[in-house]
Amino acid sequence: MTQPLSALPNLLLGTYTPRLDDKGRLILPAKFRTQLATGLVMTRGQEHCLYLLPLDEFQRMYDKISRASINSKQARDYMRVLMSGASQEVPDKQGRISIPPLLRKYADLERDLAVIGAGTRVEVWDLAAWEEYLANTEGAYSDTDGEVLPEISF
Template sequence: MFLGTYEPKLDEKGRLILPAKYRDQLAGGLVITRGQEHCLYVFPAEDFMQMQEEARRAPLSNKEARNYLRVFLSGAVDQEPDRQGRISIPANLRTYAGLERDLAVIGAGNRVEIWNLESWNDFLEEQEAAFADRDDEIIPGVL
């Protein structure tokens, strides 16, 4: 499980050093793709393959499912971190997420999310009040 928030820097070659806490879980390979709210999702390769297998069950006649999968999968790239725990983020994904030098890398349970630091801080500020004031369950039986 991925937890926590880290603020690494993106180097001039578009590389990110993964937080040490995440490296073992991603050492066997990972997939980076577009995420919601203009962040990037990073999945362990094995988990991504399982998700893709489940997504294949969506009916081809469902236009919304086709469109979602096109966007989600067309931006996906697979990688293995180098010896220093670095990954390269392709230019098209950096543009999508507005990534510059300052990043927020957050653990989101089954995935890692990579955000532009300013965008993450804006999102968090906006969502924290709603989070603190929530009085009903969002995930029945859990939260």
Template sequence: MFLGTHAPKLDDKGRVILPAKFRQDLESGIVLTRGQERCIYVFSAVEFQKVHERIRQAPLTSAGARDFLRLFLSGASSESPDSQHRITIPTSLREYAGLERDLTVIGVGDRAEIWATDAWNDYYAAKEADFSSTTEEVIPGIF
């Protein structure tokens, strides 16, 4: 399970070392793709296959489902860590997420997300007050 907040750096070749805590979950391979809110989703290959199976169940007659599937999968890239545990983030994904040197990597349970640090800080500042003052059930049966 991916948990926590980490602050790795992007090197000049577009590579990042993902947190050591995440390595076991990513042994089966890594898939990067466009995330919502302009971050990059990081899935294990196994989890990505599960997500793909769920979204491919959407009817082809749904324009929204077709749009989502196209954008989600056309940005996907299968990556393998090198001997120093670095993965290369493709240029198109770095541009999509506005990634520069300072990154924030967060664990979101079944995936990790890579954010430009400034974008994460802005998102966090905008959403934290809402999170703290939640008075209704957001996730059925949980909170």
């Protein structure tokens, strides 16, 4: 039996469009603050966004990645890129976090942002990049079938 969403308090959902302030800080959307209040790890995401992961989720992710063979170049490369850009942050009382210059440059973040809940993580995108990504990907979303996601059916 499927749990109702109310029984999944750590699920991060929704899209928000805040702005970076002049000091490179992001005010986290109120809906995400509880899950991220005790701290988070910010790192490079795929498609040039940033991932904000609650500490326990980052630990789970790291544990899985660290089991990969050190003999695998792809695993080493992934670990290096992920970890070299990682920054542990704790939001201030206003829910703000600083985005390090390295990560702002990686994700091309200047002012207008899209902050999206992606289940177990938050993604931070340049707003124009997010809108372009979404426009280019919505068709593929509609075309996704049971072979790609066999457990999903509507």
